[in-house]
Amino acid sequence: MSSQRQVTIPAEAFRSAGFAVGDQLAARSDGPGRVTFERVDDVLAEFAGALTGVYEPDELDKLRDEWD
Template sequence: MATSSRKRVNGQTRVSDKNQVTLAVQALRDAGIAPGDELRVEASGPGTIVLTRVPSEAELDLAVVEATAGALDGVYAPGYLDELRRNDRGPDW
C-alpha cells in the first residue's frame, strides 16, 4: 500500500474518482453553511466553481413578510381596523 508523501495544504481539497470533494469545516462555518443546507453549484469560469447556499422555504417566506410589512401604512385611518373587528366580532372583543 503506497502512502502519499505530499503534504496536505490547509484549505485545499482533491477531486475524488467519483468527482466528489470534501470542503474545509472552517470555510463552511465562515460562509454560514451547515449540514443539511442545499447549495447551488455554478462554474464561473475555467478552474472556478462557486457554491451558494439556497435559502430554505422558511427564509423565503420571512423575506416576503419583511419586504411587505408596513406597505399599507397610512391607507386606513387610525383605529379603523379595530372598529371593523369590533363590528365583526362583537363589542366584547
C-alpha cells in the first residue's frame, strides 16, 4: 500500500475478477485486514437506448413543447 493509500491489484486477480481498465470500483471493509472491491455499474449506461423504437421520431419533443 502506498503512502496515498493506493493499492495495486495483481494481474491474475484483476483478470480473474473480470475487471477492465477504466472500471470504477467500490471498496468495502470485510473486517480487520480484509477489503473487497466490486465494480460499480453505470446505471444510466445500462438503460441508455432501452426505449428505442417505443416513441415515434420527434414525439417526445412534441410532448415537451406542451409543457410550456
